[in-house]
Amino acid sequence: MSNRDLQCPQTAYGTATAPAISRIRRSFSDPACALANLRIADKMYGIVGLLVIVMTLLMVMSIQTVRLQSQYRRALVDRSRRSKAIC
Numbered sequence: 133m134s135n136r137d138l139q140c141p142q143t144a145y146g147t148a149t150a151p152a153i154s155r156i157r158r159s160f161s162d163p164a165c166a167l168a169n170l171r172i173a174d175k176m177y178g179i180v181g182l183l184v185i186v187m188t189l190l191m192v193m194s195i196q197t198v199r200l201q202s203q204y205r206r207a208l209v210d211r212s213r214r215s216k217a218i219c
Contacts, residue, residue: 167175 170178
């Protein structure tokens with residue numbers, strides 16, 4: 133039995149007793165069923181895509197950190213020169 137053969141049951145979860153739990157179960161079961169029906173290649177493409185997005189965000193954050201650090205160092209040197217000029 134493959135992933136494509138899996139059928140996700142669409143059952144009612146006692147909406148009269150626990151409507152919030154019912155909504156949560158339905159909201160999580162629909163994406164889980166959609167993921168279960170995907171091929172392995174589609175899942176891999178999704179994982180690679182998410183990794184590319186995460187790596188891009190990490191690279192942007194790293195570049196911004198280096199820029200801020202160099203700007204802080206320049207400001208620190210400038211303050212040091214000004215304080216020496218006062219004395």
